[in-house]
Amino acid sequence: MAFGSIMRFNAGELSIEMAPLSRDVMGEFIRPGMQSWTVTKYLVTQAKVLEDEYEWYDKTRTDDTSLVWGIWIIGADDARELIGTSSLHHIERGLFFSAGSGSLIFNAEYWGKGIASAAHKARTWYAFHVLGIDRIWSEVLQGNEGSRRALEKSGYYVTHVKRNDKFVDGTLKHADQLECVNPDPAPWKRWWGDDRPTKAAREARVRAHAAMEWAAQNVVCP
Ligand SMILES: CC(C)(COP(=O)(O)OP(=O)(O)OC[C@H]1O[C@@H](n2cnc3c(N)ncnc32)[C@H](O)[C@@H]1OP(=O)(O)O)[C@@H](O)C(=O)NCCC(=O)NCCS
Numbered sequence: 001m002a003f004g005s006i007m008r009f010n011a012g013e014l015s016i017e018m019a020p021l022s023r024d025v026m027g028e029f030i031r032p033g034m035q036s037w038t039v040t041k042y043l044v045t046q047a048k049v050l051e052d053e054y055e056w057y058d059k060t061r062t063d064d065t066s067l068v069w070g071i072w073i074i075g076a077d078d079a080r081e082l083i084g085t086s087s088l089h090h091i092e093r094g095l096f097f098s099a100g101s102g103s104l105i106f107n108a109e110y111w112g113k114g115i116a117s118a119a120h121k122a123r124t125w126y127a128f129h130v131l132g133i134d135r136i137w138s139e140v141l142q143g144n145e146g147s148r149r150a151l152e153k154s155g156y157y158v159t160h161v162k163r164n165d166k167f168v169d170g171t172l173k174h175a176d177q178l179e180c181v182n183p184d185p186a187p188w189k190r191w192w193g194d195d196r197p198t199k200a201a202r203e204a205r206v207r208a209h210a211a212m213e214w215a216a217q218n219v220v221c222p
Helices: 023-030 050-061 115-130 145-152 185-192 199-218
Strands: 007-011 014-019 067-074 080-093 097-105 135-141 157-168 171-181
Touching: 007 115, 007 199, 014 115, 023 050, 023 080, 067 097, 067 115, 080 115, 097 115, 097 145, 115 145, 115 199, 135 145, 135 157, 145 171, 157 199, 171 185, 171 199
Parallel strands: 097 135
Antiparallel strands: 007 014, 014 067, 067 080, 080 097, 135 171, 157 171
């Protein structure tokens, strides 16, 4: 496993490719990227140097419990600019086939352009349609509005809150715990059993269906 297959789609005017990373591009993550507090303040990590990025790459390349993509902007002349990553991690085939998810756009100039929203839909489609995963979970510190919103648009919803998770901007922040249940009838039934899904879960299912439909129409897998 380790890396996900190539996926191409548009986010507004921008042409995006999600694809496996190579070791030689890892330097692009750190200038200023992963050395910028603005970028890392809602993450577990602190500032990274090149050796950290190589170490992360080497660990990721052989990790059979995660699937990672780099996110590139593709220019009109086919120029490629690496701007971030998206991942499915802690992939487990236990009672349920589940995974965690994470993402990062390390070039803040590209925030707020709908890239994470589109990339999450592509990743969610890959998780459910390609891998057959039942449920994806994620965690977002309160205050990281862009992150929570982008996940919600793919069908994630908040299940509960972990209190006092990280000190950010002078205060302790709570962490929203989110899940996205595969909206197809069989995995949905497997997860909920005889319980009545909450209103939030039912609303999220509608968004997950819409995200899957968007991805089926718009994501190209060469
Ligand atoms: C979180 C992150 C991935 C969001 O990516 P993005 O491409 O900017 O997100 P989008 O442009 O798809 O925006 C998603 C939604 O959030 C809104 N949004 C984006 N940034 C926002 C902000 N700072 N405050 C409030 N809303 C914001 C957008 O308007 C959009 O909502 P809408 O579609 O209803 O208008 C990006 O900001 C990032 O990489 N941050 C640093 C690392 C990080 O925090 N990763 C996530 C850890 S859980």
